[in-house]
Amino acid sequence: MIxxxxxxxxxxxxxxxxxxxxxxxxxxxxxxxxxxxxxxxxVAFAVAIALPFPGAARRAxxxxxxxxx
Amino acid sequence: xxxxxxxxxxxxxxxxxxxxxxxEKLLPDGQPTYVASWIYVFGxxxxxxxxxxxxxxxxxxxxxPAWWHYTGVGHFFNGIHMWSVELFFFVxxxxxxxxxxxxxxxxxxxxVWVTGAITFLVAVPTALTGYVSQQNFDAQWISTQxxxxxxxxxxxxxxxxxxxxxxxxYHVLLLPIAVVVLxxxxxxxxxxxxxxxxxxxxxxxxxxxxxxxxPPPPAAAGAGS
Numbered sequence: 001m002i003x004x005x006x007x008x009x010x011x012x013x014x015x016x017x018x019x020x021x022x023x024x025x026x027x028x029x030x031x032x033x034x035x036x037x038x039x040x041x042x043v044a045f046a047v048a049i050a051l052p053f054p055g056a057a058r059r060a061x062x063x064x065x066x067x068x069x
Numbered sequence: 070x071x072x073x074x075x076x077x078x079x080x081x082x083x084x085x086x087x088x089x090x091x092x093e094k095l096l097p098d099g100q101p102t103y104v105a106s107w108i109y110v111f112g113x114x115x116x117x118x119x120x121x122x123x124x125x126x127x128x129x130x131x132x133x134p135a136w137w138h139y140t141g142v143g144h145f146f147n148g149i150h151m152w153s154v155e156l157f158f159f160v161x162x163x164x165x166x167x168x169x170x171x172x173x174x175x176x177x178x179x180x181v182w183v184t185g186a187i188t189f190l191v192a193v194p195t196a197l198t199g200y201v202s203q204q205n206f207d208a209q210w211i212s213t214q215x216x217x218x219x220x221x222x223x224x225x226x227x228x229x230x231x232x233x234x235x236x237x238x239y240h241v242l243l244l245p246i247a248v249v250v251l252x253x254x255x256x257x258x259x260x261x262x263x264x265x266x267x268x269x270x271x272x273x274x275x276x277x278x279x280x281x282x283x284p285p286p287p288a289a290a291g292a293g294s
Contacts, residue, residue: 037159045163048107056105063102 090261097260104264111164112259118157119252123245125150126199130241134204154196161189173265181262184255191247198240201230212236 011017021032030038128146129137137143165185174182201212212230219230229235266274 037155041159041162041166044159045108045166048111048163048167051107053105053107056102059105060102 090257094263095257095260100264101266103267103270108167109264111160111167114160115157115164116252116256118153118160119248121153122150122157123249125153126241126245138205150199154199158192158196161192165189168265171265171268175265175268175271176262178258178262178265181255181258181265184251184258188248188251188255191244191251195240195244195248197230198236198244202233202237202240204233 023030023032023035125146129143129150132143132146137147168182168185173185197211197215201208201215215230219225219228228239
């Protein structure tokens with residue numbers, strides 16, 4: 001019962017009962033799902049560079065203060 | 070000493086191995102400050118995904134197609150295997166982008182870069198042979214489409230994607246061994262040469278070694294990539 005209910009809810013959000021949507025731009029032809037994954041990878045790449053790592057500044061300051069290279 | 074002759078091959082191999090990768094480099098106490106950045110996390114995320122892939126794949130191989138198609142737990146492990154592959158490629162591509170844009174082959178690290186790039190290339194047919202080994206209509210569709218593509222470049226019957234036995238052997242034995250060997254070599258080479266430093270740090274070290282006063286450190290030192 002729970003499985004059927006969950007499938008119904010997910011089906012309402014992600015309707016897969018149709019041929020795949022395709023992004024067609026000149027010679028480039030990609031399924032929409034792949035385009036979304038590529039966009040998410042670009043976002044992850046940008047966020048990984050921009051977002052400070054927890055404790056990184058403290059560690060760098062400690063190292064500079066300690067005189068270690 | 071144990072009195073082993075100096076010409077013993079075991080002694081030579083051990084000495085070479087310790088010389089190339091002393092214990093303090095193989096298992097270091099810590100990493101440089103610049104490694105504290107999210108962009109350096111994607112390498113180990115790739116390895117973590119690979120561990121999940123191999124573990125779930127081993128369980129699928131033990132239980133067989135009827136289990137992964139017709140039982141709830143089988144569906145679950147089938148899903149774990151497929152999504153860990155998706156995650157593996159996702160984080161591996163971000164890792165590859167990060168290393169490309171920081172020219173990770175600097176400082177004698179060409180072999181580190183090459184083993185990583187070859188791992189990516191070998192991982193692609195490893196995944197393809199998995200998709201065609203599912204034993205369902207999806208596998209039939211993918212294998213016939215791939216057959217057209219491979220025939221068009223002259224691969225022919227040597228690598229036959231419509232041959233389940235051959236594809237399954239490639240997928241559960243030959244290609245995973247290749248991926249694991251390549252990843253192991255990649256990690257050992259990273260240990261040997263150290264994690265590649267940011268380009269700006271290399272420039273500062275070069276300036277300092279030339280006898281000039283190094284410029285002040287950037288504000289984001291240690292936090293950025």
